[in-house]
Amino acid sequence: MIKAGIIGATGYAGAELARLLLGHPEVEIAAVSSVSYEGQKLSDVYPNLAGAIDLTLTDMDAVVEASDVVFASLPHGLSEPIAKKCAEKDALFIDLGADFRLYDEADYREWYKLEYKEPELHEKAVYALCEIYREKIKGARIIGNPGCYPTSIALGLYPLLKAGALKTDSIIIDSKSGVTGAGRGLTQGTHYPECNEAISPYKVAAHRHTPEIEQTLSDIAGEKVTITFVPHLLPVNRGILSTIYASLKEGFTKEKVRALYEAAYKDEKFVRLLPDGKFADIKNVRCSNYCDVSLHFDPRTGRVIVASAIDNMVKGAAGQAIQNMNIALGFKEDCGLGMLPNIF
């Protein structure tokens, strides 16, 4: 059994990791840490886990020490020292935060207002969107686990961009996220009576996931891609739906586009291309590692519309992190990720 540790285990992504890893047949959770709840049991903070885990929350050094694979789910700017310690003891480090996602430090500096203090770690790090970068992930030791929005968007656009089917300056992405995406921290906007029965955009064309999205889309397209990205806060617990609009280049018919997706995803267990006439819905992927993609066309304007749905806490965070661990360590890729979506 591989020993896994979770740093930041009382945040939502950390708690979801714990919940999912407890069902992983090749892994045992060796240690969990939390700054706010150190000394308490994880199951006191998360009573849903009572009876399934008996660990007491400790500090991050203790987690690194006890673990073969370390997952960290922390605010940005805190992951480099952990990555370094993991590297020293040759533990696999999987960062669910933003610190190892951007290859270009300039992007990190612009959007996060911080610098890379350990550039050599970033050179080793792999941005690990499993279905797109699988080969690079195999054997990687520092993994930047993708953000939730970027995952839904890159999987939604991958076949089109790879085939050069899009006018790349036409891409507009309207994403809707459940409230767990905002984390466990208390804010007026996520206070139940002010979040329930509400919807609004936020950080319009200014969300920090923008450079990460563009990095991946540009890499796939082989050219610089600039997008408009607008996230919305949705009164549901889990799920991201990204509705993606783009203009097709001449010659890319409905049939041809569908064929691109079928070719790209026919062997991907976790990406489900919906039949013609169906619409991606977050309920169909809830609590699972699936990404559902539906294709739509506006013949009057020549646009394709892609709807892409994931569970932000699973494929958008903890699930993909486990999938990355599986790939990096050579386990079966879907190991421990067999949970089926609960549609209701």
Next chain:
Amino acid sequence: MIKAGIIGATGYAGAELARLLLGHPEVEIAAVSSVSYEGQKLSDVYPNLAGAIDLTLTDMDAVVEASDVVFASLPHGLSEPIAKKCAEKDALFIDLGADFRLYDEADYREWYKLEYKEPELHEKAVYALCEIYREKIKGARIIGNPGCYPTSIALGLYPLLKAGALKTDSIIIDSKSGVTGAGRGLTQGTHYPECNEAISPYKVAAHRHTPEIEQTLSDIAGEKVTITFVPHLLPVNRGILSTIYASLKEGFTKEKVRALYEAAYKDEKFVRLLPDGKFADIKNVRCSNYCDVSLHFDPRTGRVIVASAIDNMVKGAAGQAIQNMNIALGFKEDCGLGMLPNIF
């Protein structure tokens, strides 16, 4: 006191009309009809209204006969005969359905698969988006009350299109609607456990409000405007948020755009332009006749993003119908529409 009648009073728009008209100081409800519940009291079907209205549901002829102003909220294809009877007795007819919204019968034929049997009625009818067509509404006797999506969208784009600020082939509209928009009829998709905690697009680039939206946008712009319109079903009771994307023509700066909105809406009680940095949210307009509009810019792509929020049952249906009655009959325009949004 003007005598008002409601045909289709047990549908959601009809019931909302009854609720609001009961608070209108110049109107009394004279008759209400329903095919499904004829012979029952309206307050038996809607116990929220118990104690406030004691009328028994009758048939549509009885409503026309008893009323000076007739509101109809019916499936499409049923309004012409009512309009005709109202015309014969010179009652004001306000249609909350789709039959008197499209000026071009070809559009109606294409999207609704029906024909105009009484073309002369359509020549007299006015498409009555109050803030845009106020002058034409004054004294009108047949009023096509706008659809919910078109209201949110036209008010969101009006100042930009009127000023010629947009590349009109760039407009993409991503709308999110509460479930009352789907009506009172039972469907699997609006069954609580399948609608709660879910979101998906529907009728992508194929919704029947499309020609109505384009009719108004084209009229404002003075040129044919073709849009991409994608509605989504949102797990809330009330509200529509339309997030509208478009490319600005050269020279239309952030400041200039804001000035256009300020000029257009400074005297409009029911349109509220939000300050810079704020985001339109359906909760801030809930149960009111307001339309909140917020402006956002993506300097990296030259796009403007407009967020427009209304209560689909009020400004998007019953409230605007009353506003239209007020304009048509010469009452104060906000008469009976003073209800303030309940943010929680």
Next chain:
Amino acid sequence: MIKAGIIGATGYAGAELARLLLGHPEVEIAAVSSVSYEGQKLSDVYPNLAGAIDLTLTDMDAVVEASDVVFASLPHGLSEPIAKKCAEKDALFIDLGADFRLYDEADYREWYKLEYKEPELHEKAVYALCEIYREKIKGARIIGNPGCYPTSIALGLYPLLKAGALKTDSIIIDSKSGVTGAGRGLTQGTHYPECNEAISPYKVAAHRHTPEIEQTLSDIAGEKVTITFVPHLLPVNRGILSTIYASLKEGFTKEKVRALYEAAYKDEKFVRLLPDGKFADIKNVRCSNYCDVSLHFDPRTGRVIVASAIDNMVKGAAGQAIQNMNIALGFKEDCGLGMLPNIF
């Protein structure tokens, strides 16, 4: 026009008061205060009110000075000095907090761990559950506005207790409250993802409304009544449903019990006795000042079950406060309270 002031205007009850008073024809809001937001506009904190109120939040002394009637919605222990200042200038004081609800200081001491510093104010104060204590409220100058749970419960039990129909040691009350009842303050339990799709009891048999409930029930019954009261937090914004269980004394049949309610409430506009076979539901009273009561019987055990539904923010707080003002100042009792429930 009477000048009204609101102390604690940015809490939920205060904001609801502002929203409702803006529609009251005999009142203008003269001043509003907030400790947390002093110096900001109320409509900046509550953008739903933009366009309807332009006041800047000030301090409590300024509110008292500017007002003929002062509403305070504050944590317990803070109302006495305000009441004193109001008394000095002979302004009507309506306290939405807990400080003027309990006649017996011993109860206050036991449940709130504080003392009455101004006992003579408490002697003048009236516990103002409108339908039960209407005569005492007329002309009162210090009004203790009832709590939300106590209002739903006392109105639910009043006819039975007044008639001596119950075995008074048998009363069990299971109440369910929307999240606005917990206020605007942020807590983990009211963070959207932890409150949505959840329900649990809280403060079981230990809620501070217990002595207030017992004070009223005992007063009605003419004997000491001890109850079991268990509140639950419900994932809705507004509304309280109290399901009340009690054993009937011999001879009190279904018909007789119904007759008691009809007699007690036949002239009460805001209490609606539902027909046999219907069930009180919070949706039917939402955003209104109504209390809906339904009666049920368990012949196998001899128990009566009363379901009582109110909007906790209206009849349970701001609406009843306005009703009390109307009674105390001699306005029509339902003045400004005509809003009808929005069932959806």
Next chain:
Amino acid sequence: MIKAGIIGATGYAGAELARLLLGHPEVEIAAVSSVSYEGQKLSDVYPNLAGAIDLTLTDMDAVVEASDVVFASLPHGLSEPIAKKCAEKDALFIDLGADFRLYDEADYREWYKLEYKEPELHEKAVYALCEIYREKIKGARIIGNPGCYPTSIALGLYPLLKAGALKTDSIIIDSKSGVTGAGRGLTQGTHYPECNEAISPYKVAAHRHTPEIEQTLSDIAGEKVTITFVPHLLPVNRGILSTIYASLKEGFTKEKVRALYEAAYKDEKFVRLLPDGKFADIKNVRCSNYCDVSLHFDPRTGRVIVASAIDNMVKGAAGQAIQNMNIALGFKEDCGLGMLPNIF
């Protein structure tokens, strides 16, 4: 691998069974049936299951023929013929409906208005609340799977009644159920806009689970127990919370009561006794087979209050059915039931 069949696979309980059985290591789903959707794929009706199951819905005879264990989730009155066919081929039959729950036909006749046509099958059938009747379930071939409310209630009261700690005529049960409990069939009351933001009791003291509850409670207590049972419809998808009130007999202190629960449940994996001061919440058991129980006391009235939370679709239906299969067939009791609750 055992071959399992599901009759009524497109109802909510049937679909949940399919979802859970797909993760059971000892079972493969051999056949599924549906009257309404015969000929379609189950994954077309439930797209959440796409990629995980490829079976076409057939008829019930085909299911019986193909299966070693047959689960049926049908309206009452339809299970006897299936049970008979299963008996003939010696397949294990697990009925999630009501037909094999009541031992006394008189109860069935009174509450369901039907008769037992195959009394000898009922003699063989076992009412299978796992934690209470485990020994009888071992080797049983006809299993009446308990109802959702009865499961939450019997587990909540078992230790108290077994110890004779309660005045048995004092038991009052106030239950709150998520909307999946009302099934997949469309009704006005479960239409999203009329169910969301609402709560009301229903079938007050008249719900068909009453005789089932009393059968179990009486059996445990060793005397006839008559209860008052009031269910409520709660605007959440999943979960039942039962708040149970009863008077303690002299001598049963808080400590003694807790000791009874600890003794009863210390070896039960799926029943979690919460620590003092914690409250059972449906969110902590969501999507799992757990039953969480919290204990509370009202010293002023001598009552104990038990809060018991389950997922109505899992421990209250499909999960307990699988647990029963495991017991009956000699698998590990928690086999295939390892899913941990997702608290958010």
